[in-house]
Amino acid sequence: MEKQKLLAQGKAKSMYETDSESVLLMEFRDDASAFDGKKMSALNNKGKVNNQFNAFILDLLAKQGIETHFIETISTHESLVKKLDMFPIECVVRNRATGSLCRRLGVEDGLILDPPLFEFFLKDDALGDPLINENHILSFKWASQSDIDEMKRLTFQVNEILRELFDKANLILVDYKLEFGKFEGRVLLGDEFTPDGCRLWDKDTLEKLDKDRFRQDLGDVIESYQEVANRLGIEINLD
Ligand code: 5GP
Numbered sequence: 001m002e003k004q005k006l007l008a009q010g011k012a013k014s015m016y017e018t019d020s021e022s023v024l025l026m027e028f029r030d031d032a033s034a035f036d037g038k039k040m041s042a043l044n045n046k047g048k049v050n051n052q053f054n055a056f057i058l059d060l061l062a063k064q065g066i067e068t069h070f071i072e073t074i075s076t077h078e079s080l081v082k083k084l085d086m087f088p089i090e091c092v093v094r095n096r097a098t099g100s101l102c103r104r105l106g107v108e109d110g111l112i113l114d115p116p117l118f119e120f121f122l123k124d125d126a127l128g129d130p131l132i133n134e135n136h137i138l139s140f141k142w143a144s145q146s147d148i149d150e151m152k153r154l155t156f157q158v159n160e161i162l163r164e165l166f167d168k169a170n171l172i173l174v175d176y177k178l179e180f181g182k183f184e185g186r187v188l189l190g191d192e193f194t195p196d197g198c199r200l201w202d203k204d205t206l207e208k209l210d211k212d213r214f215r216q217d218l219g220d221v222i223e224s225y226q227e228v229a230n231r232l233g234i235e236i237n238l239d
Helices: 046-063 099-105 134-139 145-168 221-232
Strands: 006-009 013-017 023-028 031-034 039-042 070-075 078-082 089-096 112-122 171-178 180-183 186-189 198-202
Touching: 023 046, 046 070, 046 078, 046 145, 046 221, 089 145, 112 134, 112 145, 134 145, 145 171, 145 180, 145 186
Parallel strands: none
Antiparallel strands: 006 013, 013 023, 023 078, 031 039, 070 078, 089 112, 089 171, 171 198, 180 186
């Protein structure tokens, strides 16, 4: 599969066309960003760690019946994915309250949420990714009711699978963000699942092992991602 024209450049990934119309090349870069791009930095090996982390998780989800865009890794920092027609929506599930939820509602940080809380956000950096609800999605025709239902069902199913996976690695899956798109009429999981888009706390110490280390200047960002990968048995190739 040949890497062709750059199609889109996000804050941490670049998408390239390939010689197949339905396949894109997803390149994970070393760039890190937070606060809708207001804080930017480059972190050595981030692209390689996240590409291989994402491959492990999306492969595991596929084996559990969740259809994703992931096809295969083709280098340490690049993967091939199916070309989806993405919804401009972020699906967030929270098992514990933290981050923007605490700022918005003034609830205690770390509060266990039972049942887990589902939230939709509009994917729009300029607007600061605002919280939206299903009525916004329907009225602005960002997705249909059946697509909304499918995104919610899949996001909760991912929670069941990954909560258990991380629990076995002595980690709490605090919250995470997923993005979906359409492929041949079906709703598929797109984008990525890496410590960039979720929160993971050590079960005993509640130490943060995710992108909050970058957001909050806690240091050892990629070392922490590697620690999570290690605990999951993911062998990261940094060559
Ligand atoms: P919060 O709403 O508390 O900022 O984020 C909730 C969860 O979704 C966190 O795990 C956070 O990492 C993830 N998340 C929300 N928005 C974004 C985003 O624009 N980019 C990334 N990488 N993660 C996000």
